[in-house]
Each structure stands twice: as C-alpha cells, then as structure tokens.
Amino acid sequence: MTNNTQYPPLAAKDTARREAATYTIAGECERLFCETLRSVFLGEGNQSGKDSLAMGMHMNDYAAKMGGYPSPEPEALGYAKCDVTDWIEMWDYVGGIRFRGFVAETDGEKAMFVFFDQSVVAGDLKAGLMALLELCEVDSFSCDRLVVCIDRHSDLMARDTLVKDLGWIGFGLTTLDDFSAGGELTSNKWLFMDMET
Helix, strand or coil: CCCCCCCCCHHHHHHHHHHHHHHHHHHHHHHCCCHHHHHHHHCCCCCCCCCCCCCCCCHHHHHHHCCCCCCCCHHHHCCECCEEEEEEEEEECCCCEEEEEEEEEECCEEEEEEEECHHHHCCCCHHHHHHHHHHHCCCCCCCCEEEEEEECCCCHHHHHHHHHHHHHCCCEECCCHHHECCCCCCCCCEEEEEEEC
C-alpha cells in the first residue's frame, strides 16, 4: 500500500509559521496601544470599534479588502505622519522579561518604541536595555533613537526609580510631536522617554 499524501515543502511550513508569528506579535503589540498611539501610528483617529491594522497596512487598503469604504488619510485626521515598519518581541532570559514594541519611520528617521508595562517596570532591565540599544543598530532596523513607553499605572516608586535611572544613562522625557502632524501629544497610559542611539 502506497501513501500518495502530498506534504507542503518545508520552506512553505516555515513561511507559514513566520507569518503566524508576525501576526501574533503585531496583535500583541497593538493591544498595548492607547488611543494616542493608535491615532499617531495607525491613523485610526477617533474611530473606536474599528479593527486594528497589521504590518503597515494603510487604512484605505484595509477598508478595500474588508469591502468597506475608504477612510480619510491619517493626515486628514490631523495625527499620523509616519509608518509602522516592523513589530518587535524580544525575550531577555537574564532578567526574565519580554519586551514588545515597534519601529516607526518618519521623514527618513526611524525610532524603536518599546513598551515597559507593569511587569517590565518592576524587573531587572540592565541586560534587556543593553540588548534593545544594540538591536537599534542592527542593519535591518537602523533606528536613530530608542523610545521607551513607561506604564503610568505601574507602582509609583518603581516607576519613579526607573525614570530617574533612565535619566542617568541619557534618556529624557519626550512627546510624540516628531511623529504627529497634530502637535505635541502625550498619553494618559504611557510616559515617553527617548535616547539617540
């Protein structure tokens, strides 16, 4: 008895796994976005209830694929002037921390945004932060700066200590004005600090 079952080539399986992982990482990162970040980086403005975008897909392309009407361009909403080019998930096994984030590009400048949620704020960040700074310099990213998004609702003492420590190594408080056509923007959920890499 012969088995005529045809299996997809190994390369096709690897591609499918990578695409599934990319979609999962993008979804997990988007879950961390507040309305301000959605407006600036995904161009979703005040369109609550709409599905999020994945992997740099523009609103009009998304609406067309979903059979809907095109939405106004993000600039028309007065917010976005940049694109999300990559989604990031990095594990720091030394500190036991998972970092999630994205790379945004505007006017030829790239910045890596990394979320420091409550679990990250309370952790040992030294090795992970060094790895993130090195990751910014990798050719496939080539980021000009690293922006950390610190959870405003994390433990007050841990958050204040982290902000002070980051200040000592060269990070400074920032807004999203470089990424927004709508002026200086801050977030009720995230405190932004950045450093040139």
